Amino acid sequence: MSPTPPGAYRPAADHWGTFTKLSKRLPEGSVAVVDRTVARLHPGLIPALEARNPRAILQLVGGERAKNFETLQKVLAGGLTLPRSGTLVAVGGGTIGDVATVAAHLLKRGVRLVQVPTTLLAAVDSSLGGKGAVDMSVRGAVVKNPVGVFHYADETWICPELYTSLSEVQLREGAIEAWKMAVCLDGDLFRRYSRKPPPLQRLVKDARRLKENVCAQDPYEQTGLRRVLNFGHTFGHVLEGLSRFKLSHGDAVGLGMLCALDVGRLLGVTPQDVAIQVEEALNRGLGILGRDRIAALCKRAALKDVTTLLAADKKAGKAGELRMVLLSAIGAFDIKDVTENDWRTLWPAWTRGILP
Template sequence: MKLRFSPPSVTTLVQEVPRLVAWRRRIEGAARKGVVFWDESLPLSWLAEIPGSRPLPAGESCKRWHVLEAALTHLAAARLPRTGSVIAVGGGATCDLTAMAASLYRRGVDLILAPTTLLSVIDAGVGGKTAVDLEESGRLLKNFAGSFHPAREVWICPEVLVTLSERERRSGVGELLKMLWISRQRADLEGISAWIREGRIARGFWRQVRQALAAKVRIVERDPLDRKGIRAALNYGHTVGHAMESLAGGKLSHGEAVAWGMWVESALVDRKFAQEVRQALQFLDFADPRSVLAGDRADWEFALEGDKKSDGKKISLKVATGRGLREVRKTPAQIADAARAFL
């Protein structure tokens, strides 16, 4: 006996909403038949006025099991029907946690994402993955558990990104560079630098954001559930980057960690291209991460062993080189040694 099980596919509508007032109107309208979760650090006081909305902790502290439980309890108390929607307003952590809650509540309800950072626009906003972290023995395992739950709609508002701090803008650039490099597109470092310094969204810069989004959509459509190895390219920089986030104890943002993770991972196979990565990061004033990294070789190995691309012995990496993507398999110990040598 065989049971052919094919869950219905989901089409995600990604829309640019140029004006903040229109973006706000959409969120408030969706809240009439849904529940809004928002990043408590956002400078948008009107979110707290939405009936039934709930703030979430800022940053990575949002992605904890007790926060997930509280979110599910809030949805249950709101009596949200299966036909309702869950709306996330915030950065990557807010989107990840809210998406996981939406995937679990009543075995899945519609999700709407309103990302508020460049990083979440490119990373969490498109892709369908959800996640929570696990704390074990005082150490953090990034994205230890999660599900696939694509959003029904994603609302991107450039005017919201103007409110970001310089560090948040730089963090988002880490993911932007990743997408440009794995799709072999040239990064306009001058335009990107202007965005980081001034927060002004020039036409050329936004064109690169659109190119990065289009590249990610092409990859995700070919491998939506991360089963074919195609989507592994999106993890470029993340194996080392996630380990760095854990070892830095919150002193490195996700984008900063991924940026330096790309340098280390490329150096495993192409020192010349890795040097280009390093020069780009230095040009964009990415701070040297060594001062905030704590831990010895065993700590590095522990952080790397939790990587989802590990088969128990080796970790498969797809890294950008001067000749395109290349796959490499290394043990956690080998990656740890390389990271410690470079960092």
């Protein structure tokens, strides 16, 4: 049997355990890309990697500002000596994983990739599904993820001890992405979450199962099924950009879900009672940021900047219409084209922080 070509879909291969134990799986002579803050908070991490005689250990500052061509070039330079059969291991949150995924795809036209998510957000979402991307500046505004690749990880290490150093905000934003998948894909699961939020390890396993089921059926976002994972992301990315990335990605998605519920009601896709029930569950079970935060960001934004960010969205249609995931019921969704006139209708309410 021929080996799987670089970038091809691979089923998730999750390994749970301590980092010290799982690091023994790493082939000698690999290259590691590590979030510097994670290395500081978990002193045993670097020695465990050094024990595998790596070619290089690149410590980077994580966060959205790391997702640029300059950081990508640093990783590529550090991995130049890797052979085609070599391994790049990414130890960090979503931004480190994103840059490393692009680098793994480009180095020698594709090397092995091991993901080690160190945030709950990366564990439930970005480390699974093969997507990596970097940001670009367009007319002075930062556009998220317009340049990227599909490069599925050979394996993923889930190390719960790495999540013990996460802040309340980091735990919340990871949980938001997990609840997002449940509300779109598994109504019974979302209702259970609404009654009693799950423990962390259960949340990770549920979210990865739901996302893997979607990616297996639509590994390259060609059939449309995988678009469900973008629920809350269209306006979430806009709000994230308007905040100049001071708003975390997970919190932005939480606010973006509220915007999507509003759009769904406007277009007659989302029933009123469903929108109310979901918003209440997100507020009560997750403590998402409120509509006042949407208002604070929208009030100081020029509509032309919002239009620029939306026009650059990779989910936009040929005529510039937005392809948005909207709830038709709890556990069910529809994908609709949303015109500029549609979302502009909601803008006054968003700038006032009220329900349209």
